[in-house]
Amino acid sequence: MNAAIRIWITVVGAIWALGMCVPWAGAADFGSVSGVIRVEQAKVKTDGPKSFKDVVVYLEPAKPGSCPPPAARAEMDQRGLIFIPHVIAIQKGATVDFFNNDNDRHNVYFLYDDTGDTLDIGTWGPGQTVSHTFERTGVIITLCKLHLEMAAYILVFDCPYFTVAEIDANSQQASFKIDSVPPGQYKLKAWHKKLLMKGGSADIAVSAGQSFQCDLVITKKSNAK
C-alpha cells in the first residue's frame, strides 16, 4: 500500500468517524422519527395526476406548546390542468405561492375538510402567481372552479414535525423520516386521502440525539381500528 492510499484512507476514515460518532453542534438537542409505512389489505394506485401515493406523517405534541415559526414558503403549480404537487404539508402561518403555468385561467378554492368552510382566493391568468398564508390548521381540499377535475390537498399543522412520504407501486410501502424533533411525548399520526392509519395514532417519546423507529400501517376504514 503506497503512502498516498494510506493518507486517503486515514482522511476518509476520520471524516466517517466524525460523522457517525460525534453529534453535530445543535443536532444533539433534537431527535428524529423514522419508519416504514405499509399498506395493508388495500392497493394504492401510484400513477396519474391524482394518485394515492402520498402519505403525510406528522407528530402532534402531547402537551401543546410553542413551535418554531414556519421556516419556508411552499409552492403549488397549476400546469396541464393539474395541481402539482397533489399533496403538500405546511406549518400554520406558512405562505404558499400558487402558480399558473397553463395558457388558461385558473382558480384556487379551498374547502376545509373538517368544517366545510370555503374560501375563494381568486382567479388568475397564465404566468401569474397568487400567494396565500394559511392561518388555520386542518386538511384543505384545494379546487379550481374553472376545471372540475382539478384537486389537491394542503395539510396545515401547528408544528413543523411532518413529512410527505410516497408509496412505492410495487412494494406498497413508503419510508419516512421526520428530523429536528424536540425531545418529548408525541402522537405519531398519518394522513392518506383514502386510507386510515391502523390504530389511529401511536404514542412515542422522542429523545435528544436519538432516532425513534416506528412502522405504520395504513388500511381501509373497516380495518383501521
Place this chain on the structure above:
Amino acid sequence: MKRFMKWIWGGLVCSLVLTAATDLWAVPTFSRTYKTSCVTCHEAFPKRNATGEAFRMNGFRFADDETYRKQEPVELGDEAYERLWPKSVWPSTLPSQFPLSLITRFMAEVDMDGSREDGVMFIFPEELEAVWAGTLGKNIGFYGDIIFVQKDFGGNETESWAMLKAWLEFESLIGPERAVNLRVGSVGTQGMGLYTARDTNSYYTHYYLYTSWMMPDVKLEKSSLTDFNGNPFSIDAQIGAELNGRGKHWMYSTGVVTGNVKNTTDAKPEDDIFFVGAGDDTGSKDVFFQCAYKIGGLGFDGSGAQVENPLTARPEFWRDDSFIVSLFGYNGTAEIDIEDDLGDTWNGDDDFWRLAIGFQQKYKDLTFGAGYMIGSNDNPYGYLSTESVDSKTWFAEASYVLYPWLIPYGRYEALDLDLPKDVPGLNPDQDSARFVYGCKILIRANVSLNIEGTYYTEGEDLDEGIDNTLFLLLNAAF
C-alpha cells in the same frame, strides 16, 4: 305537493314543444385524452365556452397541448425525421386509443291537444351518435360522425335513418399559425350560418328558423303537377372544401359546396343512409362565407386569459365578457324539376343568395344575441311563376346561467316570405313567428335534460307536427 305538481305540469303543458335536432358536437373522447371535465370546454354541452371554441378552432388542440394531454399519441415517426429528410415521408401520430365517443338522446313526446291517437310517445332512443375526432400529427385534424335517428313527424309512427359526416383538415398552410386551414369533406359544420348563432353550438334543441327554413314546396294534390322538386337549401353542412382560420379577434370560414342537397330532414329523407349535405352535382357550385370579430373575452386563439386583479376576479367556466359581431353569406344555384300530369317536364335553375348579420353579447351570466338575414331566390317555382321570392328572417335570444346546472333560455324568431300568389298548390302566406323557450338542466357534466317549448304567434298551422306537443329530451355523452 299536489298543487305544486299541478303547477309544474301546467307550466310544461302550456308551452313545451321540441323538435328533434341533431349533431350535438360534444366529443367526450377529448375528456379522456386530456382527463378533464366536459365543462372545461362546455358551458353546458354541446354549447362550448370560450376555451372550447379556442380548442376547436385550434384544430382540437390546446395551446401548449403536450402539457395538457394525458394520453400520449402513437408516433408514426420522430419529428427530427422531418428535419433531416424533408423529402421523405413526414411523421404523423395516431391517437393512442380509437377516439370514439357516443351520444344518446331519449325523447318523450306528450300530445297536449288530443290530435294524436297516442297521447304519450316514447322515442327511446331518439338518436344514437357515434363521433370520432382528433389530430394526426401537428397539422392535421379529423372529424367524423354517424347519427342513427328515429324521428316522429307529428304522427304516431317514427321514421329511422342514418346520416354521416366526415372531414379532414390541413392546418396552418400559410401565414401565421392557424390563419389558413383547408378542410375537405362535410364542410360548414360550424361555418355555415352566423358564428354567433349556430345550431351546433346552442342550448336549444330547436334549430334556428333562419337556418332551418326551406323554400315552401308546391302541394301536388292541389295542383296539376305529378312531381315538384324545389330548392332544397337550408343552412347546414354540405359536401365541399373550405378555408378557415382565426386570429385573436377574428375568424373566418369560406367554402365551395355542391349544393342541391338530396336528403333533407324536414321530412323522411329519400335514402336510409346518406352523407349529410351530399347533393346532385349540376355543374355549378355554391359558395358561402362566415366571419366574426370579437371584442373582449378570451381570444379565438385562446389568448387573453390574463386577469387584472386575481383577488377580485370571479370568472366562471361559462363566463366570457365579450361582444362578437358576425356575418354570413351564401350564394347558390338549385335545380328545379317539375313534371305535370300530362307527363311534360321542366328543368331550370333557381339562383339564390342569403346575407346575414348577427351579434352576441356576453356579460357575466347573461348572454344576449340577435341576427337578421335577408335573401332572394330568383326563380324558385320555375315556369309556374316568373316572380322572384325575397325572404327575411330575424331572431333575438337570451340565456342566463341561473345555476351552473340550470340555464333558462328563450328566443323569438320570425320568417317573412314574399311568395307568389299565382302558383297553384302553393300557399302564398307562409310567414311564421314563434317563441322558443326552455331550460337546460345539467344532471351531470355529461348528462343533461332539455325541456323546451314553442309558442307560435304566426303560422302555427304550418308546424302542426310539433304544435301543442310537449317534448322532453335526455342527452348523455360518454
